[in-house]
Amino acid sequence: MTCRAALVGLLAALFAGAGDVGAQQNAAPSSFAVVDVFIDSAEPLAAWQFELDGGGAMQVVGIEGGDNPTFREPPFYDRAAVDRGAAERIIIASYSLGEPAELSRGRARVASVHVRTRGLEPPDYQLRLVAAGAADGRPIDARISFGLRTGR
Amino acid sequence: MDDSDRDPSGLTHDDLPESIVARMRRADRSQAIVDPRTDRAVLDAARAQFAARHGRAAARRARWALPLGAAAAAVLAAWLVVGPFGGVRVPSSDDVDGSGTVDVLDVFALARASARGNVDPRVDELGARIVSLAATRSPR
Numbered sequence: 001m002t003c004r005a006a007l008v009g010l011l012a013a014l015f016a017g018a019g020d021v022g023a024q025q026n027a028a029p030s031s032f033a034v035v036d037v038f039i040d041s042a043e044p045l046a047a048w049q050f051e052l053d054g055g056g057a058m059q060v061v062g063i064e065g066g067d068n069p070t071f072r073e074p075p076f077y078d079r080a081a082v083d084r085g086a087a088e089r090i091i092i093a094s095y096s097l098g099e100p101a102e103l104s105r106g107r108a109r110v111a112s113v114h115v116r117t118r119g120l121e122p123p124d125y126q127l128r129l130v131a132a133g134a135a136d137g138r139p140i141d142a143r144i145s146f147g148l149r150t151g152r
Numbered sequence: 153m154d155d156s157d158r159d160p161s162g163l164t165h166d167d168l169p170e171s172i173v174a175r176m177r178r179a180d181r182s183q184a185i186v187d188p189r190t191d192r193a194v195l196d197a198a199r200a201q202f203a204a205r206h207g208r209a210a211a212r213r214a215r216w217a218l219p220l221g222a223a224a225a226a227v228l229a230a231w232l233v234v235g236p237f238g239g240v241r242v243p244s245s246d247d248v249d250g251s252g253t254v255d256v257l258d259v260f261a262l263a264r265a266s267a268r269g270n271v272d273p274r275v276d277e278l279g280a281r282i283v284s285l286a287a288t289r290s291p292r
Contacts, residue, residue: 049256049282076259076279081286091283093256097267131255137264139257 029120032061034149035113037092039132041142044103047133048110049093050144057123060087062114070098075111091130100135107145122148246278255282
């Protein structure tokens, strides 16, 4: 009788613990957002590379190309890390062999990063332009910025 | 008159009073006479002493020269790699444009060369490498 009581108590404790974990997981808010990345360049932009870091509070779930159709190929990024759900930051790069007249000049969306965020507050996004280049391969000055679209 | 009678000033005994000459001769004899063999022995000993000192100094230099040169070479190499202004230079065959860093501009340079007919299979490979999260560190 005593053993049966102990076993019941043990099972009750285990179920109670599992319930707590489930409750905690449900309590941790999660949402999806889209980070639109823009590069502003006075010269036609032929190549770019940037890094987006969510400070451990985001997970990249997908990458979308930019507005300029001359960037025909999908951008370079660590697809394996994204597929594993292990991309808490992302480095994205692309180039176009199009003519300078076809390339974007001024502010243009180069990519959109789809992310899953954790916590009530939006992540502290850190965006860094690694490189930007002209059609002849020269590095050029450019500014990078992002816009956020959120949704549950 | 022989040479021993000639004074360095050019005067001879005939020009000096005899008493002075006698005193000078006594004084001259009181000085130590350096035998040529003694002179040679002192010279040989001095040479031997300085030769030994030179060897010890050379040995000291040889002992420190190698590690000191290696340390200087390491410091110079680090300075050349890191750069005087803090930028990290990556001496790599992937640095196609010679900028000191490997990024999309190197991939772009390979792609432009491929577009001119020299198809380079490294384009996609290098493109994948520059965005690899495992190969790069977070700046935070």
